[in-house]
Amino acid sequence: MAALTSDAPFVAMTFVVIDFEGLTPAGRPAEPIEVAALALRTREGRLVEVGRYEALMRPPADVPVTARDVQLKGITQRMLDSAASAAEVMARLDARLTAPPYRLVAHHASTEAGIIARQAAHCPVLASTPLLDTLRLARVVLPGLRSYGLDSLLRYFGIPTPAGRHRAMPDVEVTSEVLSRLLADGVAAARWSTLLELDIAGGLQPVRPPTAPGAEQDALF
Numbered sequence: 001m002a003a004l005t006s007d008a009p010f011v012a013m014t015f016v017v018i019d020f021e022g023l024t025p026a027g028r029p030a031e032p033i034e035v036a037a038l039a040l041r042t043r044e045g046r047l048v049e050v051g052r053y054e055a056l057m058r059p060p061a062d063v064p065v066t067a068r069d070v071q072l073k074g075i076t077q078r079m080l081d082s083a084a085s086a087a088e089v090m091a092r093l094d095a096r097l098t099a100p101p102y103r104l105v106a107h108h109a110s111t112e113a114g115i116i117a118r119q120a121a122h123c124p125v126l127a128s129t130p131l132l133d134t135l136r137l138a139r140v141v142l143p144g145l146r147s148y149g150l151d152s153l154l155r156y157f158g159i160p161t162p163a164g165r166h167r168a169m170p171d172v173e174v175t176s177e178v179l180s181r182l183l184a185d186g187v188a189a190a191r192w193s194t195l196l197e198l199d200i201a202g203g204l205q206p207v208r209p210p211t212a213p214g215a216e217q218d219a220l221f
Contacts, residue, residue: 003193036168056083094123109133117207136202
């Protein structure tokens with residue numbers, strides 16, 4: 001990864017690997033019930049952890065946890081009943097982002113971008129931060145794989161599947177490992193050597209927050 005660590009914008013960047021677990025009520029966007037974030041900085045030629053955050057979030061009362069949710073994620077209704085609201089949790093996470101510049105990193109990052117956009121009023125720093133998508137980076141540096149899902153990349157790189165797969169922090173931890181492998185392989189294959197080239201290969205701009213009903217019309221006058 002030496003080429004990237006010679007790029008001043010890359011070295012100056014804090015990469016925040018982020019993941020949400022959510023409930024998906026019929027006909028509505030996903031409601032987040034857990035978030036985890038792992039901050040990485042360049043130290044001695046590699047990315048190292050400099051901070052982490054995780055929290056459960058209480059969903060709206062009309063969005064219950066189903067038996068399948070419990071089976072897949074291991075998160076129960078009782079665990080969420082005592083959690084803070086998504087607004088509170090996202091505001092606390094946002095308040096920790098005091099030393100820009102940042103890139104958010106996620107696997108299939110458009111999902112995380114959409115959740116953040118819907119919480120933008122409570123996390124303005126997160127909502128304005130560009131993202132890097134490890135799925136897009138993998139497609140560039142590992143052409144020809146049958147699947148670019150996170151589990152497939154863990155198998156490809158020989159990264160053990162964590163016991164808590166589908167909980168936010170274990171997923172963030174293995175996504176961080178995948179990111180490091182992709183960066184190194186991309187440098188070795190001459191796919192990228194700068195932050196700008198990473199942004200071109202796998203970058204996403206933040207999603208615009210949803211417009212409140214009537215707001216667009218009001219803005220015309």
